Amino acid sequence: MEMASEPATGLADALRAHTHALHAEAERTGYVRRVLRGEAERAGHALLIANLLPAYRALEAGLERHRAASGVRCIAEPTVYRTPALESDLAALAGRDWRRSLAHLPEGERYAARIARLAADDGVGLIAHAYVRYLGDLNGGQVLSRVLARSPGLTADELAFYDFPDIADREAFKIRYRRAFDRAGREVGAHAALLNEAAFAFRLNIELSLAVAHAVSGHEPLTPGRPRPAPGS
């Protein structure tokens, strides 16, 4: 019997519907847009993933810390963790000195700080961030990887970020992982806070993508619909 408080739509579908417009925006904005147009450079890719790394570190530390907690336990899945892959890509792309040579963008710090705050709390908000990053990497990440292999011609040892060697059947895994989000949703009950957090996670990704495009091109990237906030605002 369904509990009276249980939302009618599963969490995975609800997250997809709620972030649909933001997903379209993420694809056509900033550095992601450049990648899809075949205009990515090695330095830009290194800058992007160096600034995603703190968010993944915070997310994966938080998921491990709360891995027994209600909801989180359904989706804390080490086979998708990306920290070691990002670190090996960065060493291949930018050399052993990458930690010092690549800029720390405030947008990357803001993304990581948001996740760290949720991890310091009860960890439930991490469910939304895991959805945005890992299902993003398992889906659109595969498209990005193919494009990056052509232009600027990144090699397999520079594209470990998008490679999931411990997942034999990615399509089957994606279905199972989305169901894990549905189970997490049933365990935590209310979806509204997670939907808002996932939308916020997309915004943080879009801001980082804009910042990387800005840093690489030195001029304002095309931003459909939404102006970039003034510096210092």
Ligand code: HEM
């Ligand atoms: C910052 C960039 C991006 C983020 C954060 C992101 C995130 C996501 C997420 C969370 C999903 C899972 C939807 C679900 O199954 O519930 C997804 C699916 C998908 N993404 Fe992305 N994505 C990004 C960029 C891209 C790009 C650049 C492409 C391709 C050009 C792309 C193509 C797809 C496709 C084809 C799916 C499967 C859609 C579906 O099954 O409904 N994404 N993405």
